[in-house]
Structures are given as C-alpha cells and as structure tokens.
Amino acid sequence: MPLxxxxxxxxxxxxxxxxxxxxxxxxxxxxxxxxxxxxxALAALERLSHNLYxxxxxxxxxxxxxxxxxxxxxxxxxxxASSPASRHVAQEALGRVQAAxxxx
Amino acid sequence: MxxxxxxxxxxxxxxxxxxxxxxVGTDEIDLLVRVDGILTVxxxxxxxxxxAPVGFERLISRLLxxxxxxxxxxDPFEDQFVMKPTGKSLHEADIExxxxxxxxxxxxxxxxxxxxxxxMPKDRTPxxxxxxDESHLANFLKHYLSFEGFEVRIAQTRDExxxxxxxxxxxxxxxxxxxxxxxxxxxxxxxMRSHPVFKEVxxxxxxxxxTREAVITGLVNGADGYxxxxxxxxxxxxxxxxxMGMPEDSAPGxxxxxxxxxx
Numbered sequence: 001m002p003l004x005x006x007x008x009x010x011x012x013x014x015x016x017x018x019x020x021x022x023x024x025x026x027x028x029x030x031x032x033x034x035x036x037x038x039x040x041a042l043a044a045l046e047r048l049s050h051n052l053y054x055x056x057x058x059x060x061x062x063x064x065x066x067x068x069x070x071x072x073x074x075x076x077x078x079x080x081a082s083s084p085a086s087r088h089v090a091q092e093a094l095g096r097v098q099a100a101x102x103x104x
Numbered sequence: 105m106x107x108x109x110x111x112x113x114x115x116x117x118x119x120x121x122x123x124x125x126x127x128v129g130t131d132e133i134d135l136l137v138r139v140d141g142i143l144t145v146x147x148x149x150x151x152x153x154x155x156a157p158v159g160f161e162r163l164i165s166r167l168l169x170x171x172x173x174x175x176x177x178x179d180p181f182e183d184q185f186v187m188k189p190t191g192k193s194l195h196e197a198d199i200e201x202x203x204x205x206x207x208x209x210x211x212x213x214x215x216x217x218x219x220x221x222x223x224m225p226k227d228r229t230p231x232x233x234x235x236x237d238e239s240h241l242a243n244f245l246k247h248y249l250s251f252e253g254f255e256v257r258i259a260q261t262r263d264e265x266x267x268x269x270x271x272x273x274x275x276x277x278x279x280x281x282x283x284x285x286x287x288x289x290x291x292x293x294x295x296m297r298s299h300p301v302f303k304e305v306x307x308x309x310x311x312x313x314x315t316r317e318a319v320i321t322g323l324v325n326g327a328d329g330y331x332x333x334x335x336x337x338x339x340x341x342x343x344x345x346x347x348m349g350m351p352e353d354s355a356p357g358x359x360x361x362x363x364x365x366x367x
Binding site: 002003005008015018019050051053054056057058065 | 237238240241243244247248250251252253283285311312333334335
C-alpha cells in the first residue's frame with residue numbers, strides 16, 4: 001500500500017535526522033582513515049567520501065557534500081600519485097568536512 | 105527445494121522432451137520446456153502464473169526422481185557476462201553522451217529516450233529494486249518510490265542483488281548505484297543485459313560518477329537512464345517516468361497532483 005504524504009514526510013525527516021546524527025562519526029572516521037594512510041585505508045576513505053558526497057547533498061547538507069567531493073578527488077590524486085599537491089589538498093578538504101559538520 | 109534453486113535438463117530429460125517417444129505427461133512437458141538452467145523455481149512458477157499446475161513442487165520432485173532434471177550447481181547468473189561492446193555501439197554511446205552532457209549539467213539527469221522500455225503493469229503493484237549501499241539514501245529512495253506506488257526492495261551487496269533479482273516478481277524498474285562494496289554497478293548492468301530474463305528490465309543508473317566516460321560506460325552497457333548524485337527528487341522522478349513510459353505529470357500511485365514533497 002502506497003505511503004501517504006504525511007508518512008512520507010515523517011520517514012524523510014527521520015532519515016535526514018539519522019544521517020545528520022551520523023555525520024560527526026563519519027567525519028572522524030574519514031580523519032582516522034587519512035591518518036592510517038595505507039592504500040586500503042585510502043581506498044576506504046575514497047569510498048566513504050564518495051558515498052557522503054551523494055547522500056549528504058541529496059539530503060540538503062550541501063557544504064558537507066561539496067567538501068566530501070573535494071576529499072574524494074584529492075584522495076584519488078594521492079592514490080594515483082598524480083599530483084604532488086594532492087596530499088595537501090586532501091588535508092585541507094578533510095578540514096572543510098570537519099568544519100561543515102561542526103556548523104550544522 | 106527452495107524458490108532459489110535452479111535446475112537443468114539431464115540427457116534423459118532432453119530425450120523425453122525432444123524424442124519421438126515421450127513417456128511424460130502434459131504437465132511435465134510444460135515444465136521441462138521452461139527449465140533452462142538459468143531461471144529459478146520461483147521465477148518459473150511466477151512466469152507460469154495461473155497455469156502453474158497444482159502440486160508444482162511435487163512435479164519437480166518427481167522429475168528429479170526420474171532423472172529428467174538435475175540441480176544446477178554454481179551460479180549461472182555469474183556466467184552470463186558475454187558483453188563485448190562493438191566500435192559502433194561505443195560510437196553511438198559517445199554521441200548520446202555528448203548530447204546528454206548538457207542535460208546532465210542542467211537538470212542532473214539524462215534519459216536515453218530512444219530506449220524507452222516502459223510498461224507499467226496494470227494488474228498488479230509495480231515493483232522496484234533499489235541497489236544502493238548508503239543506507240540513508242537507500243531508505244530515502246524506498247520511501248519515495250513507495251509513495252509513488254511501487255513495492256520496493258533494497259540490495260546493498262552483490263549477493264543481495266542476485267537474491268533480489270531471483271525473488272519473484274521480476275522488478276519493473278532497477279535503480280542501480282555504481283560504487284558498491286563488493287561489486288561494480290556497470291558489471292551488474294552488463295550481466296543483466298546479457299541475461300535472457302533480466303535484459304529487458306528498465307535500469308536507471310543512480311550514481312555520483314558523473315564523468316563523460318562513466319555515462320558512456322552506462323549507455324554502452326544498456327542503461328536506460330542516468331541520474332547523478334546528489335540528485336533532486338524531481339529529476340529522479342522525471343527519469344523514472346520517461347523510462348517507464350508514463351505521462352510526465354503522473355506516477356504509478358498518482359500520489360500528488362502538484363509538486364512532490366521536498367527533503
């Protein structure tokens with residue numbers, strides 16, 4: 001049976017609140033993966049930032065989403081060793097994620 | 105025996121089916137012609153609908169006992185991948201991707217209108233399979249599509265995808281993420297498109313991979329639509345409506361007459 005409009009709003013509000021509540025933990029996880037720095041940790045960081053870019057943006061957390069995109073791209077640069085500046089860019093982008101989450 | 109079991113005809117079963125002197129009954133013949141080593145028991149029963157004989161399972165057991173059927177071991181779904189994009193299909197996808205790039209930038213989605221596969225079931229609730237490993241987003245999609253009148257299943261891993269595709273009914277729509285924990289959405293799409301049962305199921309890629317190369321890969325492999333994350337609900341629903349061949353201002357559940365609720 002299809003959801004009513006009220007049920008839909010209730011579910012969407014709950015999902016948005018749940019995602020928001022999870023963001024500090026996810027930002028901490030991203031920082032921890034960066035600290036580990038091994039290839040598997042960087043791959044996990046790339047995946048996590050990629051996922052958060054999509055979900056945070058869709059739920060309206062645009063700053064968090066944009067910062068996660070920056071992390072994803074920079075980490076890909078670190079993995080590919082395509083740019084000497086990637087490490088610094090990634091560090092900055094992780095700081096942006098922390099700041100954006102703290103500002104919510 | 106479970107609904108997920110897959111069976112193949114033994115040489116004896118082939119002989120009974122195709123030989124001049126068969127000793128099996130009409131019900132058994134009807135079942136033997138449907139057993140192909142790919143469809144599950146559940147899918148065969150579902151495809152037979154009202155024609156499925158009473159004692160369907162007993163019938164299969166009898167054919168097994170007589171050595172006309174054997175259980176298919178391994179994963180036949182895995183073996184379906186034979187996709188080899190041709191130069192022509194790559195060229196066509198490149199042109200389409202170029203044409204769709206503007207649409208992607210402007211609206212966040214691109215629908216391959218020429219590949220409209222749409223057919224909304226009239227006699228039952230439409231079903232959708234959401235392949236998405238981010239649980240909040242998966243639930244978001246589930247709620248929205250439920251609101252639209254779909255019955256929704258979620259799959260987050262490769263095993264869950266295979267299980268969901270094998271559980272009747274066949275989905276009327278698949279929303280498919282690309283970066284999954286243990287699978288690549290493009291490869292899942294390839295396998296679906298080379299599978300006799302799943303090749304016609306409408307698939308919309310729903311992914312944060314928005315590069316031209318990613319879109320080309322999706323189109324070459326047979327995606328019907330491409331929606332980039334983060335997405336606006338309007339864009340996603342527009343893609344769903346176009347791919348499913350629905351009027352722009354309607355939805356399966358006709359749940360709203362003006363704008364959809366926003367997050």
